[in-house]
Amino acid sequence: MNTQTIALHLREHNLKVTPQRLKIVESLNTYGHLNIDMLYAEVQKSYPSVSLATVYKNIALMTEKQLLEEVKIPESKSVFEVKKAPHHHLHCRRCGKIEDVVIDCSGICRIAEEKSGYLVERTETVFSGLCPDCRSGS
Numbered sequence: 510m511n512t513q514t515i516a517l518h519l520r521e522h523n524l525k526v527t528p529q530r531l532k533i534v535e536s537l538n539t540y541g542h543l544n545i546d547m548l549y550a551e552v553q554k555s556y557p558s559v560s561l562a563t564v565y566k567n568i569a570l571m572t573e574k575q576l577l578e579e580v581k582i583p584e585s586k587s588v589f590e591v592k593k594a595p596h597h598h599l600h601c602r603r604c605g606k607i608e609d610v611v612i613d614c615s616g617i618c619r620i621a622e623e624k625s626g627y628l629v630e631r632t633e634t635v636f637s638g639l640c641p642d643c644r645s646g647s
């Protein structure tokens with residue numbers, strides 16, 4: 510995604526285009542999933558005087574406007590990503606890598622509904638374990 514596309518994406522979500530916001534989305538496009546500290550470090554590379562509070566506020570607003578999505582990782586810091594079609598996540602407990610995985614979980618949702626009587630509207634699953642690199646011990 511180039512800068513113009515990101516700027517358009519921000520406007521579509523009723524967000525003013527600022528250099529910091531562009532940098533946040535650009536970093537997430539490059540790395541996929543980043544926590545607040547990582548995003549802060551990325552923004553600081555281009556804007557050394559920026560405060561953590563400002564970066565935090567920008568991320569919170571962009572999440573509220575549904576441009577970004579927070580992914581809660583058990584026993585670890587939340588990461589953020591550019592919102593896209595629903596998917597689940599893989600988390601490596603050794604190296605901390607987080608990856609997307611697209612799986613149809615409707616079967617599990619149906620079982621949960623049958624057992625509880627709830628109408629399940631969404632589910633977020635984090636599969637934790639060892640990534641292929643950590644598995645092979647490299």
Ligand SMILES: [Zn+2]
Pocket residue numbers: 601602603604605606639640641642643644
């Ligand atoms: Zn790993």
Ligand SMILES: [Zn+2]
Pocket residue numbers: 542580590596597598608609
């Ligand atoms: Zn994701």
